[in-house]
Amino acid sequence: MSRQCEAPGRYPATVPSYTAASAVADFQRNHALVTARIEAACERAGRDPAGVRLLPVSKTVDEARMRAAVAAGMTGFGENKVQEAKRKSAALADVPGLSWSLIGHLQTNKARDAVSFASEFQALDSLRLAEALDRRLDAAGRRLDVFVQVNTSDEESKYGLPPDQLTGFLDELPRFPCLRVRGLMTLAVFSPDPDAVRRCFVRLRRLRDQVRDGAPDGVGLDELSMGMSGDYEIAVEEGATVVRVGQAIFGSRPTPDALYWPRDGV
Numbered sequence: 604m605s606r607q608c609e610a611p612g613r614y615p616a617t618v619p620s621y622t623a624a625s626a627v628a629d630f631q632r633n634h635a636l637v638t639a640r641i642e643a644a645c646e647r648a649g650r651d652p653a654g655v656r657l658l659p660v661s662k663t664v665d666e667a668r669m670r671a672a673v674a675a676g677m678t679g680f681g682e683n684k685v686q687e688a689k690r691k692s693a694a695l696a697d698v699p700g701l702s703w704s705l706i707g708h709l710q711t712n713k714a715r716d717a718v719s720f721a722s723e724f725q726a727l728d729s730l731r732l733a734e735a736l737d738r739r740l741d742a743a744g745r746r747l748d749v750f751v752q753v754n755t756s757d758e759e760s761k762y763g764l765p766p767d768q769l770t771g772f773l774d775e776l777p778r779f780p781c782l783r784v785r786g787l788m789t790l791a792v793f794s795p796d797p798d799a800v801r802r803c804f805v806r807l808r809r810l811r812d813q814v815r816d817g818a819p820d821g822v823g824l825d826e827l828s829m830g831m832s833g834d835y836e837i838a839v840e841e842g843a844t845v846v847r848v849g850q851a852i853f854g855s856r857p858t859p860d861a862l863y864w865p866r867d868g869v
């Protein structure tokens with residue numbers, strides 16, 4: 604199943620079928636369009652747009668197009684796969700001030716690679732991985748911003764913590780002092796129904812509100828990373844502080860989504 608971007612009703616696709624983009628001007632235009640839509644969603648929700656970070660997701664975007672994106676003013680990128688991200692961070696090492704967010708599932712044996720270049724990891728969902736990251740970070744004398752990924756869709760996703768395990772999980776995180784816990788992250792249900800999508804975002808926000816007061820000292824839960832090209836406006840209305848937007852900025856991807864968030868039967 605592929606993600607349905609043409610949501611009916613008030614929320615048409617941000618860029619219908621995500622037209623190809625490769626020149627600096629394309630990226631500037633798309634980035635400005637997404638930013639304007641974020642601002643409009645903030646206006647509807649009575650929020651300050653300064654409280655929403657747009658994270659451009661550059662997976663499958665090659666080096667030349669990455670450089671065009673940088674020329675268009677983007678300085679931080681989200682990547683799903685650690686090897687691709689590491690390769691790009693090395694290729695763009697001559698560009699000062701770039702930062703890299705890993706937003707996809709990470710295998711424990713890739714922790715060292717991740718720690719070598721990433722400044723943020725948004726898909727923490729196991730203590731084994733937390734421990735591996737913390738050990739590598741300690742050895743490197745570094746710290747890492749992390750988001751705990753929660754499965755809010757009840758889909759048979761392999762990734763993300765079941766909501767009922769969140770409190771117990773957060774209670775363990777002070778054992779890993781090199782991880783700076785910033786908040787929660789989720790992927791909404793894969794549905795063309797905007798109400799079903801919205802329910803996932805509402806669920807993440809409510810979960811966060813429930814667990815925030817009881818969370819251990821040092822475990823910050825201010826951030827909510829939710830919303831992508833097809834649903835970021837809904838996410839902003841429901842409290843997203845980070846939206847992860849790829850195709851609406853970079854154009855359609857050649858690879859299927861199932862490569863990035865495999866589910867049973869996909």
Ligand SMILES: *Cc1c(COP(=O)(O)O)cnc(C)c1O
Pocket residue numbers: 660662683706707830831832833847848849850851863
């Ligand atoms: C690719 C990806 C996104 C962005 O998806 P688009 O449809 O390109 O906006 C968001 N979150 C995660 C975890 C991703 O892998």
